[in-house]
Amino acid sequence: MSARAGIVVTGTEVLTGRVVDRNGPWCSEQLRALGVDHESTVVVGDRPADILAALRWLESEGCSLIITSGGLGPTADDLTATVVGEFQQRAMAVDEPLHARITAILERLTARWPSVDQASIAAGNLKQATIPEGATILEPIGTAPGLVVPPPEGSTGPTVVVLPGPPSELVPMWQAAEQTQAFIEATAGRVPIEQSMLRLFGIPESEIAATLRSAQAAGIEVDELEITTCLRRGEIEIVTRFSPDQQELYDSFAEFVASSHADTLFSVDGTTIDQELAALLSGPPLRTIALAESCTGGLVAARLTELPGASTYLRGGFVVYSNEAKVSCLAVPAALLEEHGAVSEEVAVAMAEGARSALDADVGVGVTGIAGPGGGTEDKPVGLVWCAVSLASGELAVRKLQLPGSRQLIRDRTTTVVLHMTAGLLREGSQ
Amino acid sequence: MSARAGIVVTGTEVLTGRVVDRNGPWCSEQLRALGVDHESTVVVGDRPADILAALRWLESEGCSLIITSGGLGPTADDLTATVVGEFQQRAMAVDEPLHARITAILERLTARWPSVDQASIAAGNLKQATIPEGATILEPIGTAPGLVVPPPEGSTGPTVVVLPGPPSELVPMWQAAEQTQAFIEATAGRVPIEQSMLRLFGIPESEIAATLRSAQAAGIEVDELEITTCLRRGEIEIVTRFSPDQQELYDSFAEFVASSHADTLFSVDGTTIDQELAALLSGPPLRTIALAESCTGGLVAARLTELPGASTYLRGGFVVYSNEAKVSCLAVPAALLEEHGAVSEEVAVAMAEGARSALDADVGVGVTGIAGPGGGTEDKPVGLVWCAVSLASGELAVRKLQLPGSRQLIRDRTTTVVLHMTAGLLREGSQ
Numbered sequence: 001m002s003a004r005a006g007i008v009v010t011g012t013e014v015l016t017g018r019v020v021d022r023n024g025p026w027c028s029e030q031l032r033a034l035g036v037d038h039e040s041t042v043v044v045g046d047r048p049a050d051i052l053a054a055l056r057w058l059e060s061e062g063c064s065l066i067i068t069s070g071g072l073g074p075t076a077d078d079l080t081a082t083v084v085g086e087f088q089q090r091a092m093a094v095d096e097p098l099h100a101r102i103t104a105i106l107e108r109l110t111a112r113w114p115s116v117d118q119a120s121i122a123a124g125n126l127k128q129a130t131i132p133e134g135a136t137i138l139e140p141i142g143t144a145p146g147l148v149v150p151p152p153e154g155s156t157g158p159t160v161v162v163l164p165g166p167p168s169e170l171v172p173m174w175q176a177a178e179q180t181q182a183f184i185e186a187t188a189g190r191v192p193i194e195q196s197m198l199r200l201f202g203i204p205e206s207e208i209a210a211t212l213r214s215a216q217a218a219g220i221e222v223d224e225l226e227i228t229t230c231l232r233r234g235e236i237e238i239v240t241r242f243s244p245d246q247q248e249l250y251d252s253f254a255e256f257v258a259s260s261h262a263d264t265l266f267s268v269d270g271t272t273i274d275q276e277l278a279a280l281l282s283g284p285p286l287r288t289i290a291l292a293e294s295c296t297g298g299l300v301a302a303r304l305t306e307l308p309g310a311s312t313y314l315r316g317g318f319v320v321y322s323n324e325a326k327v328s329c330l331a332v333p334a335a336l337l338e339e340h341g342a343v344s345e346e347v348a349v350a351m352a353e354g355a356r357s358a359l360d361a362d363v364g365v366g367v368t369g370i371a372g373p374g375g376g377t378e379d380k381p382v383g384l385v386w387c388a389v390s391l392a393s394g395e396l397a398v399r400k401l402q403l404p405g406s407r408q409l410i411r412d413r414t415t416t417v418v419l420h421m422t423a424g425l426l427r428e429g430s431q
Numbered sequence: 432m433s434a435r436a437g438i439v440v441t442g443t444e445v446l447t448g449r450v451v452d453r454n455g456p457w458c459s460e461q462l463r464a465l466g467v468d469h470e471s472t473v474v475v476g477d478r479p480a481d482i483l484a485a486l487r488w489l490e491s492e493g494c495s496l497i498i499t500s501g502g503l504g505p506t507a508d509d510l511t512a513t514v515v516g517e518f519q520q521r522a523m524a525v526d527e528p529l530h531a532r533i534t535a536i537l538e539r540l541t542a543r544w545p546s547v548d549q550a551s552i553a554a555g556n557l558k559q560a561t562i563p564e565g566a567t568i569l570e571p572i573g574t575a576p577g578l579v580v581p582p583p584e585g586s587t588g589p590t591v592v593v594l595p596g597p598p599s600e601l602v603p604m605w606q607a608a609e610q611t612q613a614f615i616e617a618t619a620g621r622v623p624i625e626q627s628m629l630r631l632f633g634i635p636e637s638e639i640a641a642t643l644r645s646a647q648a649a650g651i652e653v654d655e656l657e658i659t660t661c662l663r664r665g666e667i668e669i670v671t672r673f674s675p676d677q678q679e680l681y682d683s684f685a686e687f688v689a690s691s692h693a694d695t696l697f698s699v700d701g702t703t704i705d706q707e708l709a710a711l712l713s714g715p716p717l718r719t720i721a722l723a724e725s726c727t728g729g730l731v732a733a734r735l736t737e738l739p740g741a742s743t744y745l746r747g748g749f750v751v752y753s754n755e756a757k758v759s760c761l762a763v764p765a766a767l768l769e770e771h772g773a774v775s776e777e778v779a780v781a782m783a784e785g786a787r788s789a790l791d792a793d794v795g796v797g798v799t800g801i802a803g804p805g806g807g808t809e810d811k812p813v814g815l816v817w818c819a820v821s822l823a824s825g826e827l828a829v830r831k832l833q834l835p836g837s838r839q840l841i842r843d844r845t846t847t848v849v850l851h852m853t854a855g856l857l858r859e860g861s862q
Contacts, residue, residue, distance in 0.1 A: 013661040015472060016463065017456020018668060024474065025448020032447065039481050041446060043455065043472040046659055050470050057488045075640045077659050110635070120641030166662075168836050204541075209506040210551030228477050228508050230444040231597075237449060291750070297736025298729030301750040305728025308804055308838055316756035319722070319732040319748035321741070325790055329747065329760070359756055373739055405599055407739055 003036045003189040005065040006058030006158075010080055011165060012045035014070065022167050023069035030174060032241075035190035036065065046071060051083045059158050065186040066158045070165030072144035074124025081147060084160050085132035089152040092130050098137055098145055099129035105143055135162075138176045141169040148180045159186035191243065196250060198238040198257055199267035201420050205231050207261075208238060215256045222253055234416040235273070266420070273419045274307060280426040281313035281363070287426065290361035291317035292330050292351035294342065295369035295385060299415045315359035320351070330354030341380065343368050345398055348386035356390055363426070364390040367418055371407045385414050389422050397425045434467045434620040436496040437489030437589075441511055442596060443476035445501065453598050454500035461605060463672075466621035467496065477502060482514045490589050496617040497589045501596030503575035505555025512578060515591050516563035520583040523561050529568055529576055530560035536574055566593075569607045572600040579611045590617035622674065627681060629669040629688055630698035632851050636662050638692075639669060646687045653684055665847040666704070697851070704850045705738060711857040712744035712794070718857065721792035722748035723761050723782035725773065726800040726816060730846045746790035751782070761785030772811065774799050776829055779817035787821055794857070795821040798849055802838045816845050820853050828856045 007027050013019040024041040031038040039061060042054040051071070058066050071080030085092045102125050110121060128144050131137065138146030144164040151157035159182045163170045177183055200208075208229045215222045226241040238257065242250050258265055266273065281287050291301050291314075301317035304310055318329045323342055326332040332350040340346045348366040356364025369385025376382035383403040390396050399421055403410045438458050444450040455472040462469040470492060473485040482502070489497050502511030516523045533556050541552060559575050562568065569577030575595040582588035590613045594601045608614055631639075639660045646653045657672040669688065673681050689696055697704065712718050722732050722745075732748035735741055749760045754773055757763040763781040771777045779797040787795025800816025807813035814834040821827050830852055834841045 011661065012659040012670070013663070013668070015456070015469070016459045016670075017453070018670070019661060019663055020451055020456075022448070025446070025451075028447045038446070039475065039478075040485060041474040043474065044470065047470075053492060054471060061484060074637045075660055076643070117638060117641035120637050120644065123644075124637050124640060168840065206505050206551055206555050207548065209555055210548035212507070213551065213554075226443075228443040229506055230442065230450060232444070232450055237444070239443065239447075239449070293729075296733075297741065297745075298724075298732030298748055298750070301729030302727075302733045305750070305752070305842075306839070308802075310728065311752045311806075314728075314750070314752050316752055316760065317729055317750035318760075319729070319736070319745070319750075321736070321745050321747055322790075325747035328789070329749075358759070359753075371739075375742075408737070409599070411736075 002191045003065065003187040004061070004063050005031050005036045005038050005067065005187070006061065006063040007038065007041040008051065008054045008058070008066060008068045009041060009043045010046060010051055010068060010070040015043050015045045023163070023165065023170050026167065026171065027067050027069070027174070032193060032195060034178070034187060035192040036187050039063070046077045046079065048079050048083045051080060052087060055084070055087045055160065063158050064189070065183070066160045067163065068160060069163045069170055072128065072146075072162070072164045074128060074143065080162055081131055084147070084149050084162050088132060088149050088157075088160060090132035090134055090149065093133055094126065094130050095137065096129075098131070099126065102129055102140060102143055102145070105140060109143070136180050136182060138163075138173045141172055142166060144169065146173040146177060148177055148182045150182045159183065193241050194244055194247065194250070195239060195241050196254065197240075197267070197270040198254060198265060199270075199272070200236045200238070200261055200264045201234070201266055201273070201416075202264045203236065203261065205229060205236055208236060211257060211260050214260070215253055218256065220252045220256055221249060225250060225253065234413045266423075273416070273423055274303060277304075277419050277423045277426070278307050278310070278313075280423055282309070286313060287362040288313050288315045288359075289363040289365065289422070290315045290355040290359035292355035292364070292366045293317065293319050294321060294326075294351070294367060295371040296367050296411050296414050296418075297321070299411055300365065300367065300418055303415050303419070315361040318355055318358070326351065326354075330358060343370055343380050343384060343386060345386050345388070345400065348388040349390065349396065349398060352388040352390040356392065362392045363422065365418060365422060366390070367414060369401070369410070369414065371410045373407060383410050385410070387414065387418050387421055389418075389425050391425060395425060397421050433622045434496065434618040435492075435494050436462050436467045436469050436498065436618070437492065437494040438469065438472040439482065439485045439489070439497060439499045440472060440474045441477060441482055441499060441501040446474050446476045454594070454596065454601050457598065457602065458498050458500070458605070463624060463626060465609070465618060466623040467618050470494070477508045477510065479510050479514045482511060483518060486515070486518045486591065494589050495620075496614070497591045498594065499591060500594045500601055503559065503577075503593070503595045505559060505574065511593055512562055515578070515580050515593050519563060519580050519588075519591060521563035521565055521580065524564055525557065525561050526568065527560075529562070530557065533560055533571060533574055533576070536571060540574070567611050567613060569594075569604045572603055573597060575600065577604040577608060579608055579613045581613045590614065624672050625675055625678065625681070626670065626672050627685065628671075628698070628701045629685060629696060630701075630703070631667045631669070631692055631695045632665070632697055632704070632847075633695045634667065634692065636660060636667055639667060642688060642691050645691070646684055649687065651683045651687055652680060656681060656684065665844045697854075704847070704854055705734060708735075708850050708854040708857070709738050709741070709744075711854055713740070717744060718793040719744050719746045719790075720794040720796065720853070721746045721786040721790035723786035723795070723797045724748065724750050725752060725757075725782070725798060726802040727798050727842050727845050727849075728752070730842055731796065731798060731849050734846050734850070746792040749786055749789070757782065757785075761789060774801055774811050774815060774817060776817050776819070776831065779819040780821065780827065780829060783819040783821040787823065793823045794853065796849060796853060797821070798845060800832070800841070800845065802841045804838060814841055816841070818845065818849050818852055820849075820856050822856060826856060828852050
């Protein structure tokens with residue numbers, strides 16, 4: 001029997017979407033890596049009855065481990081520790097050594113805020129040091145301790161791991177939680193599960209359904225694998241989960257996809273296009289890049305600089321919204337702008353070449369388009385984008401896009417296309 | 432009795448975080464606006480048993496309405512319609528007129544992909560037209576129809592609204608769902624709930640707990656309101672939900688916060704700092720802006736250009752990672768870089784002034800720092816960031832930050848500070 005876990009994410013700000021939940025997915029991935037089956041994540045607001053109902057449901061579903069995130073702050077609406085204490089039938093009590101440790105942390109932190117209300121700090125501190133009896137403390141990263149709370153004495157119910165909401169606190173605390181006796185016992189039945197991802201760019205999702213059917217027809221038992229496909233930022237991801245003894249079956253399937261979609265499959269090991277492009281630029285040989293962005297307004301630069309080490313190859317970028325900036329920063333000829341308009345093949349190429357020259361880079365990228373909602377015309381509607389990639393060696397790639405959807409979608413999708421175009425051109429050059 | 436609803440978000444890609452769920456939060460907000468109480472969102476993978484268990488739990492929790500998102504695609508792993516049919520004890524059948532309408536949509540769509548597998552398209556089409564008997568069809572936006580599936584005949588169980596996963600399809604379909612007879616009946620007990628938000632910048636969250644206590648002590652019955660606070664992108668949000676007859680109480684509370692935190696409260700109506708800055712730049716008088724970014728690598732520009740109409744005031748931006756780019760694009764004196772280093776007050780100011788001059792703007796912004804994980808030294812550790820805002824009128828604001836956390840957090844938090852600094856300087860000038 002495999003170990004089963006559930007996740008409860010608390011916080012009205014998460015339930016209603018003011019904060020995007022990163023903890024549920026992150027913990028899910030940790031559970032998978034451990035071989036613990038994760039069935040569902042329940043998101044509830046800061047209402048004790050709702051948190052308790054979620055815990056009771058996951059228990060009834062047979063979970064031996066429940067992870068909670070959030071609701072450990074100093075304010076009165078943060079009640080997770082108390083609710084978990086009630087769920088595990090454990091009295092709440094102040095842990096004095098923990099209280100002293102949090103006091104020391106707070107003294108350091110509040111030095112920044114000299115006018116802070118001391119009574120409020122003390123009340124929050126005492127609240128955060130009040131924990132269910134018998135719980136194992138996970139040392140605070142901020143001011144909130146995490147907790148591993150075992151079931152009531154003599155019960156076979158789930159162990160609850162209580163973690164804070166900020167991912168910067170939750171992530172390091174997970175490592176400590178994993179090593180507690182209660183966690184190890186609650187996940188005793190775990191069975192390793194493999195997960196592999198294939199990424200494709202430039203085909204519709206329905207084609208994958210056809211490929212799965214063809215693979216089955218060719219004698220590859222894909223029905224035995226847990227395969228899910230999804231469309232994400234314009235790319236198709238095929239994720240397969242399987243037990244280690246199915247490795248050979250998975251390999252056959254992955255090879256079948258690779259041979260059916262050689263032109264659109266770009267990643268067989270989960271590598272993103274961002275990482276592939278970074279590797280192509282880093283070299284050897286090192287190839288420097290310069291960007292000129294209009295409608296994406298810095299998003300391509302922001303995406304390239306997400307990865308540490310981008311300073312090695314990114315010479316710099318220009319956000320050139322106005323025609324004046326295109327002329328003065330990139331030396332786009334004013335006549336070109338006048339003749340073809342700012343959103344045109346000619347201007348995209350001139351921007352790419354201008355960025356490359358201005359910063360003496362090996363690769364230049366130019367993006368110009370109409371992200372909307374305003375600014376479209378009959379000839380040049382919202383969603384029209386021209387992208388150009390120019391290499392110092394003279395090679396050039398140009399694409400015209402007509403993207404559907406919102407301003408945000410058009411801008412985001414364009415960055416994906418630009419990354420693929422650039423990687424494609426550099427890949428060819430490396431062959 | 433108020434109407435109660437639950438949400439089931441399906442998709443292994445959402446459960447495991449490859450796709451961020453936007454639908455749960457969005458539907459939650461729609462339910463709130465309608466006055467329907469939303470208790471929890473359950474995220475499950477593409478396993479029928481898990482979807483069914485979530486539906487049964489929400490029914491047992493007293494929900495009269497359940498919203499599902501996802502699992503309506505053409506591939507075999509998309510099973511929500513079938514599971515909801517089983518839950519409502521309704522047989523599945525092909526709806527022939529719907530089948531014909533989806534066929535017409537597909538003919539239009541697949542024109543882009545001439546080499547597409549026709550058998551696979553036809554199978555996906557038939558699957559998407561197979562729906563529970565007695566369901567109301569919500570016309571497809573993509574190729575998947577939505578469904579409003581009433582409880583079994585004679586039962587008082589919940590109505591289930593089945594919506595597709597892509598937000599661009601779910602959002603317009605919601606409007607149609609709301610107007611169906613089954614939806615209206617399932618939400619008959621709804622009671623309007625107001626929601627207001629206050630935003631503060633530059634104080635710790637624990638101060639808000641003190642303010643709530645002081646307000647209560649001053650005779651404002653804040654305990655009667657449903658108040659939640661959260662820290663988001665470096666700002667504190669106080670969100671209050673209350674019934675319309677508590678408006679006066681809420682107003683007293685909001686006034687109390689405003690008088691206690693006049694220096695840090697910047698929004699009383701949900702306006703974001705992004706929107707406020709856009710309004711300050713748009714004028715009148717119009718003030719143009721130019722950006723020079725090092726460690727934020729285009730994120731400030733990307734954030735400014737998120738809002739439509741940014742082209743009115745954004746002259747452009749420079750992503751200047753290398754010293755050479757700082758010199759060539761922004762005329763930062765090489766001697767200054769040599770004397771103080773790239774991450775210094777002097778260089779941040781020179782970048783702000785350089786961007787302003789290069790693009791002839793009214794406002795210049797300079798950001799230089801060490802986002803990490805590498806590149807830090809004892810004198811200049813990771814997280815050190817200098818920000819400068821320079822006005823053509825000669826005014827200047829400078830801030831030194833020492834931010835904790837990851838590369839992503841440092842970059843993101845810096846953009847928030849820069850937006851507040853710029854808005855602050857322009858606000859003063861408008862007074």
